[in-house]
Amino acid sequence: MKLVVISAGLSLPSSTRLLADRLADATRRQLAADGHAVDIHVVELRDLATDIAHVMATGFPGSDLNDVLETVEEADGVIAVSPIFSASYSGLFKSFFDVLDNTALTGKPVLIAATGGTARHSLALEHALRPLFSYLHATVVPTAVYAASEDWGAAGDGADGLADRITRAGHELAALMGGRPATAENTESVVPFEQQLAALRPE
Structure with a gap:
């Protein structure tokens, strides 16, 4: 299997990349436990910033960016992590998905995550990132992960x-x-509404 990890961190080292790596490792370990080998490909959008700006202006991606776009299209799963700026994903993060073919993520499993200086920005996962990937017809995993600065010191604390x-x-x-x-499937049988009404009618 191929897992593509997209990190939009700008600093070096980056807490965004650190979170991306930990999510990739957790996914790899579970896939291994399920009997699946996985090839992990990490994309640092910082290194592609100039190419992304160029393709948005000209419509023609360079070879490096084109290779990355093809890699994402071929992936079996994607982890996408952005720093939060002004209560939303970064411009670089959004620009990358703007140049990606709008059918590339259709039906593809995607794990969304973000980092920020305060926990108050955690809602950006639900009001910004999740709608973006829903629009791209990705299958977004139920659990989105946000890491504020204080989370790193208490990473193992609490349920x-x-x-x-x-x-x-x-x-x-x-x-x-x-x-x-x-998530666990609901195995309860559903009685059609017409049958429920019939059961209420007098004999």
Whole structure:
């Protein structure tokens, strides 16, 4: 299997890249436990910033960016991580998905994640990133992971700490990549509405 990890971090080292790596490792470990080998390809958008700006202005991607776009299209799963600026994803992150073919992620499992200086920006995952990938017809895993600055020091604390969320999200992505449902299926039988009405009628 091929897993593509897209990091829009701008600094070096980057907390965005660190989160991306930890999510990729959690996914890889679960896929291995399920009997699947995985090839992980990491894309640092910082290195492609000039190429992305060029293709937006001209419509023609350079060879490096074209290779990355093809790699994303061929992926079995994607992890997409952006820093949060002004309560939303970064411009570089959005620009990359603007130049990606709008059918490239159709039906593809995607794990979304973000980093920021304060937990107050965590809602950007739901009001910015998730709608973006829903628009691109991706299958977004239920658990989105946000890491604020204070989360790194307490990564192993609590039942819903950063480490726990990373593991859960990685398991969900691995399940979708492996062809299993990301969450337990509802096995209850559903009685059609017409039958329910019939049962209420007097004999």
